[in-house]
Amino acid sequence: xxxxxxxxxxxxxxxxxxxxxxxxxxxxxxxxxxxxxxxxxxxxxxxxxxxxxxxxxxxxxxxxxxxxxxxxxxxxxxxxxxxxxxxxxxxxxxxxxxxxxxxxxxxxxxxxxxxxxxxxxxxxxxxxx
Amino acid sequence: xxxxxxxxxxxxxxxxxxxxxxxxxxxxxxxxxxxxxxxxxxxxxxxxxxxxxxxxxxxxxxxxxxxxxxxxxxxxxxxxxxxxxxxxxxxxxxxxxxxxxxxxxxxxxxxxxxxxxxxxxxxxxxxxxxxxxxxxxxx
Numbered sequence: 001x002x003x004x005x006x007x008x009x010x011x012x013x014x015x016x017x018x019x020x021x022x023x024x025x026x027x028x029x030x031x032x033x034x035x036x037x038x039x040x041x042x043x044x045x046x047x048x049x050x051x052x053x054x055x056x057x058x059x060x061x062x063x064x065x066x067x068x069x070x071x072x073x074x075x076x077x078x079x080x081x082x083x084x085x086x087x088x089x090x091x092x093x094x095x096x097x098x099x100x101x102x103x104x105x106x107x108x109x110x111x112x113x114x115x116x117x118x119x120x121x122x123x124x125x126x127x128x129x
Numbered sequence: 130x131x132x133x134x135x136x137x138x139x140x141x142x143x144x145x146x147x148x149x150x151x152x153x154x155x156x157x158x159x160x161x162x163x164x165x166x167x168x169x170x171x172x173x174x175x176x177x178x179x180x181x182x183x184x185x186x187x188x189x190x191x192x193x194x195x196x197x198x199x200x201x202x203x204x205x206x207x208x209x210x211x212x213x214x215x216x217x218x219x220x221x222x223x224x225x226x227x228x229x230x231x232x233x234x235x236x237x238x239x240x241x242x243x244x245x246x247x248x249x250x251x252x253x254x255x256x257x258x259x260x261x262x263x264x265x266x267x268x
Binding site for chain 1: 191197201206
């Protein structure tokens with residue numbers, strides 16, 4: 001079970017993640033995108049979900065990632081992502097509830113480039129009963 | 130496909146052309162590598178069955194990425210996509226050796242001064258796989 005005290009907490013990632021053209025190219029190839037200068041709208045999910053897993057599975061937070069399903073996902077894109085961008089990711093646990101034994105947690109990811117907000121992404125994650 | 134420039138004449142309620150993407154096991158492997166999501170339910174049939182799934186299922190985010198391509202094409206490029214969200218209602222089931230469809234269409238739901246809002250539809254084998262799917266693109 002998720003520790004309810006963690007709701008509202010923000011976990012600021014200190015690592016700068018540098019986006020490479022080859023990562024963008026690989027993502028574009030999957031969806032048949034030939035314009036590879038700009039990352040596709042959902043590209044940064046790889047950064048976001050990796051950080052969510054690191055944070056939410058810490059013993060003090062306590063989410064069981066192995067029974068997790070993705071409920072919904074939303075992106076607000078303020079500035080397009082390109083190769084060479086150095087992004088930091090801050091994750092905030094926005095809400096948590098238990099319904100029919102399943103845990104439902106909403107987490108927001110704010111990606112910044114040199115202090116400028118680039119993308120906010122919301123993930124609702126469900127740990128099945 | 131119509132781009133956002135051509136879409137300026139559009140009205141709320143206009144239906145955009147349908148596009149069909151195809152998903153097979155090879156694409157799931159390719160998406161797993163590109164996204165870093167190596168959950169075995171998307172690649173290993175034995176594992177998928179062991180956790181109560183009917184078969185290997187596609188990553189929800191793969192469906193969202195493909196619908197995102199539809200949105201980018203409409204907008205005239207990924208740089209024009211401002212908002213995009215969806216709920217994962219049903220899985221896309223991908224049996225071995227098969228190419229399953231992801232059929233995408235959209236309706237113009239709102240026209241702003243600088244933006245166009247779309248309500249998106251995505252089905253596979255006739256089943257709605259994304260709910261509440263919406264995007265906002267810059268004109």
